[in-house]
Amino acid sequence: MRCSINRSHLALAVCVVVLVGCSGTRDRASQKTASMPALALVNDVCSLCHGLTGESVSPSFPKLAGQQKDYLKAQLADFKGHVRMDKATTQYMWGFTHLTDAQIADLADYFSKQRPMQAESETPDARGEWIFRHGVPAAGIAQCSACHGSEGQGQGRTPRVAGQHAAYLISQIKVFQQADLRERGDLESQIAHTLSDADAEAVAHYMARLGP
Template identity: 85%
Template sequence: MPALALVNDVCSLCHGLTGESVSPLFPKLAGQQKDYLKQQLTDLKNHTRMDKASTQYMWGFTHLTESQITELADYYSKQPAMQAEAETPDARGELIFRHGVPESGIAQCSACHGAEGRGHGQTPRVAGQHAAYMIRQIQVFQQADLRERGDLTSQIAHTLSDADAEAVAHYMARLGP
């Protein structure tokens, strides 16, 4: 099945036709980094993403070809960037995103995700992502065995308190256009 048919028939059910998911259960893919999307789809195909949501919703994607993975990643990465949530940014979240929590050994998120949260290569765009989704991903990273490539993020996320994880997720949700 061509990638655009997959987008229309399968992916859009959760992620929306343009990758602007309306449900906080599913990540927004619009404007996401192409290399990151390719890696995640490959991990889903190979069953190396073990978090519950991935297992529940994406386990059947073992049939994706390398060409389909590339086409899907290309399609979503070229969509207009994720739309930010309209609420006022979280001041504590901004502090963590921009400066980290040095007294707890937590590096700033912007060191990897960029000053505007746009990501680069295999580092995902976080700007405009659903806050609830980001909170869940931070929790997944706190369980290092659930994300094969989460080594650095796991080390950082492990020491975030629940309140700090929520604050930085809400801040990231408000970044971007």
């Protein structure tokens, strides 16, 4: 993760807020973001990790392009309220403290309207496809398509998974296996907690190759 040297001082300050959480600078920069239009936030802040159109390059950061609007709003609200407890995301929450409801709505609207996440080009995983469409009945695991849609497009507060980074999907499955880390993760935890590591990787790679 790098901040371009030709970014404004505000962008650099917010980058420090989001990635490090240094208390003094964090509070001042976060307060400034409360008055920024959503498109300015996308350009100066969100794009640093997620890309200008939400098509992130690094699997450490989820793709937001074409994501479900209601899901994005719920997740931004969770970041603002500091209720995401998994270690990989707690360091980023401080940068969201001063987001307004209007900014959250506008950011969700912007990313949801971008061209949907672009699928990886590798051959779909046969085991992953079976799990996605049929689950693992012997282990009591339901099919992913029941909630995420037949093509992984998501619905409402259920996120789009088609075209998402496989590595990110794997990391989220592991998070959902620890029910206390995600306030909104009760259903996912029930579905994913018995998924083996091999099956989690298989279905993640299949979902990453879904979509346009």
